[in-house]
Amino acid sequence: MGAIDPALLLAALVVAATPILLAALGELVVERAGVLNLGVEGMMITGAICGFAVAVNTGSPAIGFVAAAAGGAVLALLFALLTQLALANQVASGLALTLFGLGLSSLLGQGYVGIKPPPTPRLDLGPLSDIPFLGRVVFSHDLMVYLALALVAAIWAMLKYTRAGLILRAVGENHDAAHALGYRVVRVRVLAILFGGACAGLGGAYISLIRVPQWTEGMTAGAGWIALALVVFASWKAGRVLLGAWLFGGVTVLQLNLQAAGLAIPVEYLSMSPYLITILVLVIMSADKSRAPASLGRIFHASQ
Amino acid sequence: MTQTLLSISDVTKAYPGVIANDAVSFDIREGEVHALLGENGAGKSTLVKMIYGLVKPDSGSMSLRGAPFAPANPSAARAAGVAMVFQHFSLFDALSVAENVALGMEHPPPLRTLATRIREVSETYGLPLDPGRLTGDLSAGERQRVEIIRCLLQEPRLLIMDEPTSVLTPQEVEILFETLRRLASEGVAILYISHKLEEIRALCDHATILRQGRNVGTCTPRETSARAMAEMMVGSTFATPARTAHAPGEVALEVEELSLPAPSAFGTALKSIGFTVRQGEILGIGGVAGNGQDELLAALSGEITTNAPTVRLHGAPAGHLGPAERRRRGLLTAPEERLGHAAAPDMTLTENALLTGADREGLLARGFVRWRAARAFAEAVIARFDVRTPGPETAARALSGGNLQKFVIGREVLQRPEVFVVNQPTWGVDAAAAAAIRQALLDLAAEGTAILCISQDLDELMEISDRFAALNEGRLSPARPAAGLSVEEIGLMMGGAHDMEVAHV
Numbered sequence: 001m002g003a004i005d006p007a008l009l010l011a012a013l014v015v016a017a018t019p020i021l022l023a024a025l026g027e028l029v030v031e032r033a034g035v036l037n038l039g040v041e042g043m044m045i046t047g048a049i050c051g052f053a054v055a056v057n058t059g060s061p062a063i064g065f066v067a068a069a070a071g072g073a074v075l076a077l078l079f080a081l082l083t084q085l086a087l088a089n090q091v092a093s094g095l096a097l098t099l100f101g102l103g104l105s106s107l108l109g110q111g112y113v114g115i116k117p118p119p120t121p122r123l124d125l126g127p128l129s130d131i132p133f134l135g136r137v138v139f140s141h142d143l144m145v146y147l148a149l150a151l152v153a154a155i156w157a158m159l160k161y162t163r164a165g166l167i168l169r170a171v172g173e174n175h176d177a178a179h180a181l182g183y184r185v186v187r188v189r190v191l192a193i194l195f196g197g198a199c200a201g202l203g204g205a206y207i208s209l210i211r212v213p214q215w216t217e218g219m220t221a222g223a224g225w226i227a228l229a230l231v232v233f234a235s236w237k238a239g240r241v242l243l244g245a246w247l248f249g250g251v252t253v254l255q256l257n258l259q260a261a262g263l264a265i266p267v268e269y270l271s272m273s274p275y276l277i278t279i280l281v282l283v284i285m286s287a288d289k290s291r292a293p294a295s296l297g298r299i300f301h302a303s304q
Numbered sequence: 305m306t307q308t309l310l311s312i313s314d315v316t317k318a319y320p321g322v323i324a325n326d327a328v329s330f331d332i333r334e335g336e337v338h339a340l341l342g343e344n345g346a347g348k349s350t351l352v353k354m355i356y357g358l359v360k361p362d363s364g365s366m367s368l369r370g371a372p373f374a375p376a377n378p379s380a381a382r383a384a385g386v387a388m389v390f391q392h393f394s395l396f397d398a399l400s401v402a403e404n405v406a407l408g409m410e411h412p413p414p415l416r417t418l419a420t421r422i423r424e425v426s427e428t429y430g431l432p433l434d435p436g437r438l439t440g441d442l443s444a445g446e447r448q449r450v451e452i453i454r455c456l457l458q459e460p461r462l463l464i465m466d467e468p469t470s471v472l473t474p475q476e477v478e479i480l481f482e483t484l485r486r487l488a489s490e491g492v493a494i495l496y497i498s499h500k501l502e503e504i505r506a507l508c509d510h511a512t513i514l515r516q517g518r519n520v521g522t523c524t525p526r527e528t529s530a531r532a533m534a535e536m537m538v539g540s541t542f543a544t545p546a547r548t549a550h551a552p553g554e555v556a557l558e559v560e561e562l563s564l565p566a567p568s569a570f571g572t573a574l575k576s577i578g579f580t581v582r583q584g585e586i587l588g589i590g591g592v593a594g595n596g597q598d599e600l601l602a603a604l605s606g607e608i609t610t611n612a613p614t615v616r617l618h619g620a621p622a623g624h625l626g627p628a629e630r631r632r633r634g635l636l637t638a639p640e641e642r643l644g645h646a647a648a649p650d651m652t653l654t655e656n657a658l659l660t661g662a663d664r665e666g667l668l669a670r671g672f673v674r675w676r677a678a679r680a681f682a683e684a685v686i687a688r689f690d691v692r693t694p695g696p697e698t699a700a701r702a703l704s705g706g707n708l709q710k711f712v713i714g715r716e717v718l719q720r721p722e723v724f725v726v727n728q729p730t731w732g733v734d735a736a737a738a739a740a741i742r743q744a745l746l747d748l749a750a751e752g753t754a755i756l757c758i759s760q761d762l763d764e765l766m767e768i769s770d771r772f773a774a775l776n777e778g779r780l781s782p783a784r785p786a787a788g789l790s791v792e793e794i795g796l797m798m799g800g801a802h803d804m805e806v807a808h809v
Contacts, residue, residue: 163406163412166399166403166406166407167407169396169398169399170396170399170403170407173396173397173398173399174394174395174396174397176394177390177394177395177396178396178407180358180378180390180394181378181394181407181408182357182358182377182378182379182382183407291398293398294397294398
């Protein structure tokens with residue numbers, strides 16, 4: 001046990017949390033607009049392969065991340081067309097999107113197995129990185145980590161203080177009333193879905209380009225589902241999504257370290273622990289009175 | 305102030321299969337309260353949606369103060385000075401009052417400034433409101449204040465009100481009218497839609513009457529009787545329900561100390577409710593919507609079960625019985641919500657007739673459905689209650705509100721209930737159909753059925769009930785003989801004006 005360095009552990013925690021944090025933030029915005037997109041896993045893995053392939057071919061991880069966001073958004077656009085224009089059932093469309101994304105990504109990824117992507121540099125924060133402990137934990141990451149953290153603050157502020165956020169919440173709360181007041185319900189939702197897709201794509205690419213970094217089929221391994229659960233148990237609040245993601249990342253890293261340290265617990269129990277503990281803690285946290293957006297998952301049709 | 309504000313000429317709007325507005329023309333002058341009358345489906349809502357920019361007319365034109373007026377969306381209408389209070393509140397439960405107001409404005413100030421302005425305006429017009437509260441926690445009257453204040457903050461020149469008083473107590477209605485009269489005296493034109501003809505006679509200067517999408521006439525409400533206006537709306541004369549005197553029999557339904565926790569977050573708890581209904585008697589229960597009506601109906605129908613002795617049918621405890629067993633014992637119910645509660649929207653009338661009539665009408669044989677008998681029963685309901693439908697195989701959803709209401713009431717009436725509980729029997733039903741339904745209830749009582757009628761239409765309750773009680777925040781007032789009750793007394797039984805006060809002028 002003494003082999004585990006807390007600074008390293010915390011630094012690894014932040015990295016492990018980033019993919020689900022990104023995906024969950026996107027889904028948070030989608031659900032606050034009243035849409036339930038169960039295709040997060042599919043959009044993540046599509047983003048993972050799009051980002052990976054483009055980064056390998058261009059040699060630039062930055063362009064790779066842009067491509068990942070675009071890939072996730074394109075898949076999300078499919079979902080938006082189905083649910084917002086063709087008025088298809090959101091649950092069924094979301095599940096189909098996940099299956100489609102998994103299949104599409106293995107097809108796209110056929111030529112990329114076993115290749116190493118170009119490395120993503122750590123952000124150079126100069127002397128800040130040299131601070132003992134803190135420098136290691138906080139100031140020695142790549143740009144995406146800081147971007148994800150900035151996104152938490154931005155989404156929180158957007159929902160709480162801006163008119164755009166107010167309209168988004170209004171659409172998710174009561175789409176008929178929002179329509180009666182003249183807001184474009186479908187447009188708001190399509191934009192939210194695209195944003196959610198782009199975020200999921202970034203989250204996926206973070207796995208394939210930085211966290212692992214290589215391409216294997218089905219490499220997101222349920223991270224999209226954890227992101228979905230995170231949004232619900234975080235009571236649709238950005239700050240709690242961050243806590244949940246850190247918790248999940250923390251337990252993941254810890255159990256990996258424990259496995260490496262050869263603890264006398266079967267590996268299967270350790271592997272399932274992040275999922276169990278995260279859900280348990282979030283269930284307890286979500287026991288307050290906050291509730292889902294009232295129009296969540298309901299189909300909107302502007303009649304008359 | 306006799307200048308024309310809004311002029312509508314030859315406006316036509318058609319939907320697939322129905323012409324909602326057919327060359328409608330009329331003028332609204334500044335500072336007048338103009339009533340728009342018509343049955344359900346006469347085209348009132350479509351017309352105001354066009355004025356508010358939610359719907360575009362197929363042909364025809366409108367002009368506002370002489371300039372052409374064709375709002376592309378509600379923002380354009382609001383910018384031109386048109387504001388609207390919706391029939392079904394356009395409010396967001398999970399947002400605060402100030403946020404709700406901000407959503408209805410074009411360029412809302414920062415929330416803190418807005419909160420101050422909400423306080424100012426609510427003070428001026430005597431509509432107290434706390435901008436920080438969550439809208440879902442407000443009473444129906446308070447929710448309406450949010451809508452009205454949202455409109456007033458935009459200093460409108462034309463205020464459209466779609467059925468604003470259906471959720472208010474008589475005292476609250478009087479205060480609303482004071483506010484509207486004050487606005488009219490400031491030069492604001494008000495377009496007022498309501499089914500309540502006596503209110504229109506008290507408030508409005510002019511009335512335009514729509515029937516099947518056409519403007520069929522105008523009148524001055526103060527000089528026209530409510531009955532004459534109703535006949536203009538329907539286009540024919542109809543009989544007023546007549547009651548025959550008869551002595552009530554034994555106690556059929558007895559409720560004692562009925563208390564229930566609120567079934568949902570925005571529901572109402574019932575607090576030690578007690579009453580009796582005798583055979584042949586109609587007990588009317590009034591009260592503003594959301595004061596426990598739905599919960600009371602659920603407790604009586606058996607959808608929510610309670611301790612056995614709290615509900616007694618013919619003296620036998622029945623509080624623990626489910627709906628099917630209560631039906632078997634003669635207690636039938638007709639809930640308020642037609643689509644989804646009283647009837648399954650996508651099932652045919654035959655199937656819907658079967659759903660509640662299976663036992664009492666013997667429509668089942670050893671677990672198999674006797675379709676022929678079920679169809680015959682549905683046809684009997686259709687014939688007896690003059691339900692306008694192509695036939696018993698039509699889906700319930702395809703019927704107009706009034707026709708479906710006649711069907712769901714008729715379905716229960718034909719099962720010869722011993723106790724009949726009905727919630728809002730004529731809600732959203734035109735005058736002629738409403739008269740027919742009320743007559744059916746009176747006839748049923750004359751044959752010895754004990755009837756409990758829950759309604760928000762006080763005129764209706766006064767017309768048919770023998771005794772009257774009011775629900776207020778889950779409590780039931782003691783029942784009093786309906787004959788001779790004044791509107792003020794009824795209003796006080798319903799909880800008065802809550803904390804509203806008349807506008808400080």
